[in-house]
Amino acid sequence: MSRLGIQFCWELAFGVLAALAFVPRAPVGTLFYRIMGSAALVLLLSGLGLALDAGRDWTEPGCLAAIAACAAFPLYSGPMRGATWGIALAIGVAGSALATTFELHHWMQDAGAVQIGLASLSALATGAVAGSVGLAMVLGHWYLTVPNLGIEHLQRLNRVTIASMCSSLVLVSLLCALHASELDAKATPLFGPWGLFHLGTRMAVGLVLPLVFAWMAASSMRYRNTRSATGILYASTVLVLIGTAAALSLQDSYGLPL
Template sequence: MFLFLVHLGVGISLVLVWVGREAGVKFFRFNAGTAVLLIAIGFALRPQPDNPTSLYRAAIGSLVLAEAALVVYWATIGRMLARIRPALLWSAVGFGLISVTLQALDISRDAPGLMPLLTVASFLSSVALLGGACGAMVLGHWYLVVPSLDVRHLQSIVRLHIGSTLVRVLVVATAVMIAVVSWEPGVPNFERYIFSIDGIFFWQRVAFGLAGPAVLSYMTWETAK
């Protein structure tokens, strides 16, 4: 739950960089507030290992900085500090992405070969995918509030969502390929696993984590183009 909430919160803040000011103060305030709340809840639910690594401590520290910048950004939207708000938003996004990257490196620190790099790609694409999906949904409904809003804003978020979905597909395909190629006798066969009753969890991830977002991207793009 910690990773999901943090990735979603950072992803929403990332989407705010894509959207122009024409969306209005309330749009930015709503989404920034949502991101602040998600990251705060995720932080409260963070794992607390007995012997945290330096990577873990750095990840949590970066997350705190991202949250602090995002709180100030949210609190000043439409009120004050207009000149530095872009810097605050970029700082929140930057520290958030650094935190996510460090989380991935910490989790995969004992993994062999290219697995740490693959984990980083998985985490970053998760941020973009979750943020893109949530941002596209909110912005799509925001056209009811601001009918004159240029459709190019929605198109840009859909492009982000499509790109992140493609990266997720590539990451999962690479992980599957590594699992198949690195199989050794005495170790459970991956091919047998995915076609067994336990493989339902793998197919759930494919259906809801890859196929679902891909269909959503196509439908949204057809609507927005």
């Protein structure tokens, strides 16, 4: 389970940092970026700690990528903006993405480059869903303290959550289609009653319902009702985290980031 913990931490850190890239000029003050950057840092360090505790060497590619993402923290979480902030954030995003990809390689050591690439995209999409929805929910709370904050920042982030969810749906479906025979040969076939129950829970609770909630939040935002939108995003965050947990459980059973 420690391997799943490592992957969860790093893919969620990727999601938070990637979502942060879509609010580069929002006048929310340094505190917002400090909080979200710190959340990503805690996840990166937690994954690194789990990796070292599992006997990994810090010079392994995944650990080095996570360390690089951590090293950029002072720049992407502080008051600095512009090109320097963008470069630091890009290092954080790339580092967490590479760390997740290298960690997946431990799960799929016999897989080819295309298979690992597709699996990595699926894992990163799962992280992007959780990270973007969570960050959107936090940003929604900022409208309580910055009443004149433009609604376009939250609308943009909500569109990012929708794109992430749609991407995740497509990638999970592709993985299921490409590995259908392998998944059905497991002790509990994925396309049997119990397998479909767990896969359906992951898809419905973690992706489909949050998509509906994102549409509801978008409707609220059209009327500049940020309080309702934030409440909807809060509920969506809970659903997405349940879906992420279900995805990790499926990976533990079937060896793929579904």
